Amino acid sequence: MNHPSQAARYVADQERAHWHDNVIWFMREKRDQAVNVIPEWEELRELGARIKGHTLSRLDDYLERFESQAKQLGVQIHWALDAEEHNQIVAGILQAAGARKVVKSKSMLTEECHLNQFLQERNIQVTDTDLGERIVQLRQEAPSHIITPAIHIKHEEVAELFHEHFGTDLSASDPDQLVAVARDALRRTFIEADAAITGVNFAVAETGGFVVCTNEGNVDMGTGLPRLHIACMGIEKVIPRIKDLGVFLRLLARSSTGQPITVYTSHFHGPAAGGELHLVIVDNGRSQLLQKRKFNKALNCIRCGACMNTCPVYRRSGGHSYGYTIPGPIGSVLGPSRKLKQFYSLPYASSLCGSCTAVCPVKIDLHHQLLEWRKEIAGAGILPWTKRFTMKVASLVLRNTWLYRTSGWIARVMLRRLPRAVVYHRLNLWGRQRDFPRIPDTSFRQWYAQRNHEQQK
Amino acid sequence: MNSKNKILASIRKQPVREISLPDSNGFGIRYEDPLGQFENMLERVGGVALRVADQAQIAETLESIEVYRSAKWVLNGVPGVQRDNPDEVPVGDPRALEQLDVAVLPGELMVAENGAIWVSTENVKHRVVYVIAEHLILVVDAQQIVHNLHEAYDRLSFEQVQYGLFISGPSKTADIAATLVKGAQGARSLHVLLVGPPPPTPER
């Protein structure tokens, strides 16, 4: 896995890359509008960050409190150390209930654990019911964005997909028509489902309940019909009090799609009459991340997607180029914490402009963490030699005044004269998708000296 | 050691220093005219707000709503509201609600900031009714309004409420080409009847 090479494939389709850039930027603009009408926004972010910080500082207490409260509500609690155990538990519950058809609503955690495949291998049919997830599921792809999973796909392509799977007309390619097709197909699936699996946005230690946010209502359709509901959550989802929901729900929707709140904010405090409610609490590397002082703030994340919407690299390279379940800046700090060797290139998929840090509703120091990861990665000696070599040269040049001036002069002269093929060669990774700006005739130094000289005249 | 204890033990190795838990009491935006703000927001999120002078006018207002008039099956959960052909079969299996055209149900509390209405299982037999109906009509006492979500959570109680929901507009999706489309999996439309006199303008 390597971000630059994947991204190169993506930007080769210029038209699509530009389209993606615009669509994603549109979400960022909507976020700005929704945030600007809240005068206390910055204080709200501060509150969110502090509540998360507090919770992480005594996460063990809050998880235990949550468990005992939830049990009192009749919720059955399971703990899973890793993805494998999570999948085993979920499959076990489904098999015990004889469930064959399962509807699932957006959950990045089950995506992270590759639950679908695990269940399918055991003859349990899983249908993703969030429209975007359904589309990527039918295309046998992974989501490319955590909020809008199919954002990389154009509506004509969705029409082709639906034509293939539901036999609908190819000309019915309006988003309106396509949503109607999906609605009808999914209604049947909901009616026939034996069980529902959902994610969790927030779990409340005080009450033992949990909250899931959607716009489509698929969580409520899914859990409202069959008698079995399994919810899966990472250990970092717990918050102390019910009133903290006021803080996080306000932060979440405005940051993510620019809505004042999601259409449906569903609060579960116990199973439906005659039903069963299970909750699987999953670690899968999170507690190890919690132990890393420089990086544990990443666990504040409420998965709003704002950092990817604002990221110039994400917008132009697409979610799949990251090769990790969660793309964008937050994925680039989480990926290496899971598998350093596999995801070493992600912290470099950033210009370190800091826009992610500026929009993050829970104040994760994203671009600082990206830089910290680069240090760890360089220290671990896993960078490719081209990068190591150029960095060595750069460091040498930057430390030596004479060398610096001379190479500046050489560059100015040579870049203007050399044929293109010599400058944009294999080692010039930077120049693959980019051209150098016009080379000025004088260096800054010369220009500055000249200006001073003229002013003194 | 079981998984739970392993996870907790691993968590206890964390170096995060204790940070005090901040309070959000009295926090959040307030509006001169919360009901007006609510109506505005509801419209922005794709819903329709209708003011109703008093209880007696509810039936008449309902008749003015096209989807209600043309509905074959209406489920009525608001006391005192009758319709000529109320088909209120008490259903055992929630799947039987699949063909439901319109649900008329009480809403408990409105939030001015975001146009959301709180509903819960206190008023219905099957939770799914809020989303499975093709069209949803909520009837709310116009006095039951708060400025923002912080206030809402101060007011709500979660004891004995296994399921509760903030609803802000009809079901929608922007998953196809980032185009906003109403009527994804849940109700295709949302009408909110605001019954009775609006709350007195709050002293600031």
Ligand code: SF4
């Ligand atoms: S890191 Fe911050 S901005 Fe990015 S998804 Fe998480 S909460 Fe949102």
